[in-house]
Amino acid sequence: MKTTICSIRTQEYLTPHSFIDIINPENQLVCIHFLFGAVVQLNHQKYPVSSGQLVIANRIKIVNPTKDLGRYRIAIFQIRTVLFKHRIKVFQQRECDIDQQRIIDKFEHTFDKFEQNPKMNCVHQLENILDDLMIQLKPYSEESTNTNRIIVKPIVKKIDARLLLVHRHIRNNYCKPLTLNCLADLIKSNPVYLSNTFSKVFRISPMKFLQSVRMKKALEFLNTDLPIKKIASSIGYISTSQFSDIFKRYYGQTPQEYRKQCILLNYSTVALN
Known part of the structure; x- marks a missing residue:
């Protein structure tokens, strides 16, 4: 499984009491590193996320319910599978296994390095880390009862x-x-x-x-x-x-x-x- 970074945004801000919809083509996923407490929403279902957590999804709504400016970092990447079509994965820092925690730590460290000094080698490192994350997710089936993985109904409406x-x-x-x-x-x-x-x-x-x-x-x-x-x-x-x-x-x-x-x-x- 090979992922390719489409874009990286190291400093994204969400104003207080506002939201943003992120919609990607089916073969693109967004990996969001939250640096504030937010709410993610998909198909009218809301899930709280805390600072430091990672979320991977194809399309998602981020809500800032606070009075403060919310900050998050994003990597949009392309994959060759529809494994994650219309689903959302919230990586719970305290609850995920050791391998996933190691990958998350690596992701944060590499993002920090890229933020300080954007270089292609950091992009390649992020691509490899995202590959590792996708491999970790591959064994999950739609019938999984893992509470950290939320499966939602497909959105069949096509977007111009x-x-x-x-x-x-x-x-x-x-x-x-x-x-x-x-x-x-x-x-x-x-x-x-x-x-x-x-x-x-x-x-x-x-x-x-x-x-x-x-x-x-x-x-x-x-x-x-x-x-x-x-x-x-x-x-x-x-x-x-x-x-x-x-x-x-x-x-x-x-x-x-x-x-x-x-x-x-x-x-x-x-x-x-």
Whole structure:
């Protein structure tokens, strides 16, 4: 069994009281390393996960029920089997066997190394580790009563592959002046069709998804010394006032107020230490 890494995202953030749907083609799986307490959901069934756990699934909804910014890391990989089609595996750190725990520790260590200094050898190491994980899972059958493995009913509805292209295009080009018309032109579609089908699949409209991506990036930038004006242009807004208005509607405070709050919080933490 050979897995191939399609993409690695070392720092992903989920804003408080929000969610994200991750949907992959049948031969792609997502391996999520949670660094916060979250809830994963599939077919309306919810399962809590804690910081440090790994989850492997083909499609999944991640919910951040907390008041804090949630952080997680993702590796999307491709396999040659449908072993994991429409299922989810939660690796419970305290309950899995020694071999699985060893692999999880290796996974976390390699991800840490990749985060500090992205190199191809780390990617190859992750691919080998994911191979080991899949081999560990292979003996399981659908009748397994293992409480850590949750089997769900297949989702038979097919998704227009062009929607995935639009989803990826928004994530990769959020800093550009994207409009619904230009997204529709990208896939040679009618804007109304794109908006309706995208909303049904991802439970959010294309333009609101664009806004959520920009707002998530704004939180990252606001924890740096980058000027507010530069942050606004870096995430696709034409003016500081436009960015500030949208940020306040989204988070209930201006970028300046959020930054001041972060500074005070960091100062308090340092003072306590």
